[in-house]
Structures are given as C-alpha cells and as structure tokens.
Amino acid sequence: MSVTCHFVENYKMASCLLDCFEFSDRQTCENLAEELLKVAKEWDVENKVVCCVSDNAANIRKAIKILKWTHHPCLAHTVNLFVRDALKVMKPTVDKVKAIVEFFHRSTTATEKLKSTQRRMGMPELRPKQECITRWNSTFHMLKQILESKDAVTSSLAVINAPGDPLSQEEWEVLQEACTVLEPFEQVTVEISADSYVIASKILILCKGLQRVTAEHQTRVITGKVTELVAALCASMDRNFHRIEYDSILSETSMLDPRFKKLAFNDNRAADEALQRITAAAARYGQPTPLPGGQEGEEATEDEQEEPQASAVWRFFEERATGDTTRRNPSADAILEVRSYLEEPLFQRSADPLSWWETKASIYPRLTHVMARRLCIVATSVPSERIFSKRGQIITERRNRINPSKLRHLVFLNANLH
Structure with a gap:
C-alpha cells in the first residue's frame, strides 16, 4: 500500500511519499481506512487532508468515506477503463497485432530479420512494443509503433513465412484511423499524470476538449470498426463527464x-x-490569528515605538482605527x-x-x-502508483530476499531523497 502527499510550499508544488508497506490483511474498507488513518496520524496530517485521490475500486472509496475525507477518482483510471472498454469493438484486429508482436519477441530469427529490414529501408531499429493489460495507452503505443514499421514488419513476416494470419489492407486502415482517434487521449493521459505542477485545474478544459475532438471524428472516419470505436468513446464520455x-x-x-x-x-x-x-x-x-500575549502582527521594533506623549496624541485615531477593523x-x-x-x-x-x-x-x-x-x-493516483515501479527496480532476481521492513525503508528513501 502506497500513500503520497501533495501540497503547496513556498508557492511551488511539492510532493513526498508518506509510506509504502506490505498490506497483508484482507482489503476491506475498514482495514484500508485504519491503515490510511495510521499513516496520516504518524505525520500529523489527519486534519489537513483536503482531498484524497484514488482509483475507482469500491473498497478504497468506501474507506475514504469512513474517514470523512473528500474523495476524488483518478482521472487516468477513469480514462483507462472507458478507452479499454471501447477498444473491444476492434478486438480481432488488436489480437492480430498482439500475436505479431509476441512472435517477434519469441523468435530471435524474426527479430534479426526485422532489424535488418528496418536498416535497409532507412527506418529506426525498433522492436515491437508489447501491451500492458492495466494501461490502455500501452495498447496505443503497440499499435502506433507497428504502423510506423508497417513495411518492414510485412516484408519480414513474408520472407520468413511466419505463422498466423497477416493483417489485411483494411485492418491496416483501421489501425491508422484508430491511432488518430486515440492520440488525444494519450496526450491527456500524459499531461494529467504529472505531480510537479498544477494539474487539477485543467481537468474541466481537457475533458471537454476530448469530447469535442472525438465528436469531430464522427464525420471523418470511414472504416466501420473505428466508427463504432468513436461512438463508444463519445457515449462513455457523456456518462462520465456530463456534470463534471x-x-x-x-x-x-x-x-x-x-x-x-x-x-x-x-x-x-x-x-x-x-x-x-x-x-x-x-x-x-476573516481576522488575523492572534499571537501569544494578545498582540496581532509583529512586535514593534525599538525605532517604531512611540514616546508616551506621542502615543497619547495618536490615541484617538488609534481607537477609531481599531474600531473600524473590528467592524x-x-x-x-x-x-x-x-x-x-x-x-x-x-x-x-x-x-x-x-x-x-x-x-x-x-x-x-x-x-x-x-x-x-x-x-x-x-x-490522478499515478504518483502513488509510480512507487510500485520504484519497488520493482529495487527487488530484482539477484536481490529478492529483502524483508518487507527493509524494502519499506529503501523505497521511502528512494522516493524522497531527490
């Protein structure tokens, strides 16, 4: 379980990792709430939480509700859910691309042939990217990269007589149009995932911009599957953003x-x-916070203190000024x-x-x-999720016996000492 904290300090966005620890109990909302409150109390911020951002899982949302903290869903997670759902309309084509990518990753011969073909055609030597099921934009990057290497990929597959069905010309057109439609979603996902500058204030504009640019594609796309993709995206955004x-x-x-x-x-x-x-x-x-001793503001310096006679002269004005302030x-x-x-x-x-x-x-x-x-x-909750990537960089095949307590300390130092 990872908990990060974000705040404005000296008019700069600041963030830090509060804790990242092994969570071995059942992930009930009560247990999650107890652990969240424990972390907040350890740092004495339980009464300073203005908003808690997480994914849309029911247990964490209810845990935050139990603590009476304001909850806001992670926009990146919301976008991931509805884009991945919309991509189901072109699943057969995406599955073909996945099979091609996996073939190049399995076969050394195919990979070498692809690289030599790319060199001959003056293309950068790019190994096809595989998708990560939890990130929709990894699918986008997989599709986009295979499009960029289309000629080298089709030539290599034909020369080595690769198994499986090749992509038809119509399917290549579907991929091209789909990437054009999905490009703005990738741009927004990247922009909202930052934690070093102000982001939340852009969300209204970004979401409405996505709706408009996607709606414009309804009159531009020509392939049936991409028309379905655009319709699914528009419907999902109407449901998620209609009262944003x-x-x-x-x-x-x-x-x-x-x-x-x-x-x-x-x-x-x-x-x-x-x-x-x-x-x-x-x-x-409304009013300045009184300082100890009942005074407001800073104490007067020796040069600023008036002599008794002068204070008496100014007393009538000071009484009126004080009364004006209180009124x-x-x-x-x-x-x-x-x-x-x-x-x-x-x-x-x-x-x-x-x-x-x-x-x-x-x-x-x-x-x-x-x-x-x-x-x-x-x-988004991306800053918290990045902590798990850091954990993966610490635990390796040659360093896999670190106990949870030691790992917790290493991750904490890695995230905060920069």
Missing part, C-alpha cells in the same frame, strides 16, 4: 487558476456555484477579493499559476488561503 462542471473540487480549482477562471466553464450556473463556495471559504479567513465584515471583504480577482486579466496559459499567486498574496490574502487548499490537489 458541478464537481466541487474540479470547479473550484479551475476558478482559482488565474489562467482559466470562468473560461473553464460552459455552464454559468456551475461557475456561480463554484464562486459562492470559494467566497464562503475565503470569508472564514469590518469578513464576508464583504471576501466578496470584494473575489470580484477584484475576476477582473484581473488572465495569466498566460503556459505559466505557473502559483507564481501569479505569489505576487498577489498580499492583495488577496483570503483567496490565497483557499487557493493553497485547492491547487495542491493532483488529478
């Missing part, structure tokens, strides 16, 4: 990103509801901050939104508090 603008996490992060604000929304009502929640949250940061309405101040923030020009899309907030923190102190609890949220 009303998702409180995604709508608030988009609104608080100075690159997007209201432009991330098509539905004005969803945008207004997000603004109301943000304003209410900003109002809760101020946090809700009204929050509304003014939000209104002023919306009137700011949009920040450039390629820039880091946290750098914008760093320059504006003194102007929008309440909104800055809210921003730090929204833009820190990651869009």
Whole structure:
C-alpha cells in the first residue's frame, strides 16, 4: 500500500511519499481506512487532508468515506477503463497485432530479420512494443509503433513465412484511423499524470476538449470498426463527464487558476456555484490569528515605538482605527477579493499559476488561503502508483530476499531523497 502527499510550499508544488508497506490483511474498507488513518496520524496530517485521490475500486472509496475525507477518482483510471472498454469493438484486429508482436519477441530469427529490414529501408531499429493489460495507452503505443514499421514488419513476416494470419489492407486502415482517434487521449493521459505542477485545474478544459475532438471524428472516419470505436468513446464520455462542471473540487480549482477562471466553464450556473463556495471559504479567513500575549502582527521594533506623549496624541485615531477593523465584515471583504480577482486579466496559459499567486498574496490574502487548499490537489493516483515501479527496480532476481521492513525503508528513501 502506497500513500503520497501533495501540497503547496513556498508557492511551488511539492510532493513526498508518506509510506509504502506490505498490506497483508484482507482489503476491506475498514482495514484500508485504519491503515490510511495510521499513516496520516504518524505525520500529523489527519486534519489537513483536503482531498484524497484514488482509483475507482469500491473498497478504497468506501474507506475514504469512513474517514470523512473528500474523495476524488483518478482521472487516468477513469480514462483507462472507458478507452479499454471501447477498444473491444476492434478486438480481432488488436489480437492480430498482439500475436505479431509476441512472435517477434519469441523468435530471435524474426527479430534479426526485422532489424535488418528496418536498416535497409532507412527506418529506426525498433522492436515491437508489447501491451500492458492495466494501461490502455500501452495498447496505443503497440499499435502506433507497428504502423510506423508497417513495411518492414510485412516484408519480414513474408520472407520468413511466419505463422498466423497477416493483417489485411483494411485492418491496416483501421489501425491508422484508430491511432488518430486515440492520440488525444494519450496526450491527456500524459499531461494529467504529472505531480510537479498544477494539474487539477485543467481537468474541466481537457475533458471537454476530448469530447469535442472525438465528436469531430464522427464525420471523418470511414472504416466501420473505428466508427463504432468513436461512438463508444463519445457515449462513455457523456456518462462520465456530463456534470463534471458541478464537481466541487474540479470547479473550484479551475476558478482559482488565474489562467482559466470562468473560461473553464460552459455552464454559468456551475461557475456561480463554484464562486459562492470559494467566497464562503475565503470569508472564514476573516481576522488575523492572534499571537501569544494578545498582540496581532509583529512586535514593534525599538525605532517604531512611540514616546508616551506621542502615543497619547495618536490615541484617538488609534481607537477609531481599531474600531473600524473590528467592524469590518469578513464576508464583504471576501466578496470584494473575489470580484477584484475576476477582473484581473488572465495569466498566460503556459505559466505557473502559483507564481501569479505569489505576487498577489498580499492583495488577496483570503483567496490565497483557499487557493493553497485547492491547487495542491493532483488529478490522478499515478504518483502513488509510480512507487510500485520504484519497488520493482529495487527487488530484482539477484536481490529478492529483502524483508518487507527493509524494502519499506529503501523505497521511502528512494522516493524522497531527490
């Protein structure tokens, strides 16, 4: 079980591994909740969790619900599920490609023949990629690479008289169109899987962009199987994304990103509801936190302290100023901050939104508090899943007797000392 933590520190996205350990109990929601809470308590963050991102498995979702933490599904996992499901319409063609790839991986003779053919044709020497059943984009990469080596692959298979059915011309056309349709999904999957910069605020725009670009293919594709693929993808996105603008996490992060604000929304009502929640949250940061001794702010330096006579002269003004401060309405101040923030020009899309907030923190102190609890949220659980890849790099055939406790420490150091 792997638990990562993501937060804004000095106006930069930061992340770390909290724990990665052997989970030998039954994976019930109660057991998972107990372990999650144990990790959070060890780091004293159980009351600081603003959102918990995981895959869509029922047990982990219920575990997070038991802990009363806000849950958000991993978008990469959601995309993986519906794209892999849509690819079933062209399963016979994909299975043929898998058989060809597996043949080249099994046969040294075939591999050498393919390499020599690629060299003769002036192509890069690429060994066909195999798919990983848990990652849809591995299937995409397998199809794309065999398309790039089409002439060398067909020539090599013909020369060595390989077993199995070759791909027909129509099937090659299906692969070409399918890769064109799936390319945007691969781009989005790569973009949302990062953890070193703000991502969650892009989700509304990326999801709607995927819907639009996929819908455009309905009038462009000519092969029957790819038409079915496009229809299946559109139907899945309609089910998964139809009320995405009303998702409180995604709508608030988009609104608080100075690159997007209201432009991330098509539905004005969803945008207004997000603004109301943000304003209410900003109002809760109404007064500065008193410091020990009942003073607010920093103590005056020797040069700043007034002489008794001067203090008496200023006493009447100070009384009025103090009274004016106490009479101020946090809700009204929050509304003014939000209104002023919306009137700011949009920040450039390629820039880091946290750098914008760093320059504006003194102007929008309440909104800055809210921003730090929204833009820190990651869009996927990929950072946590990467930990398992690190574990696989540590445990090898020649290093396979490491006990779970030692492995836990090695993975922790490997992930955090960089």
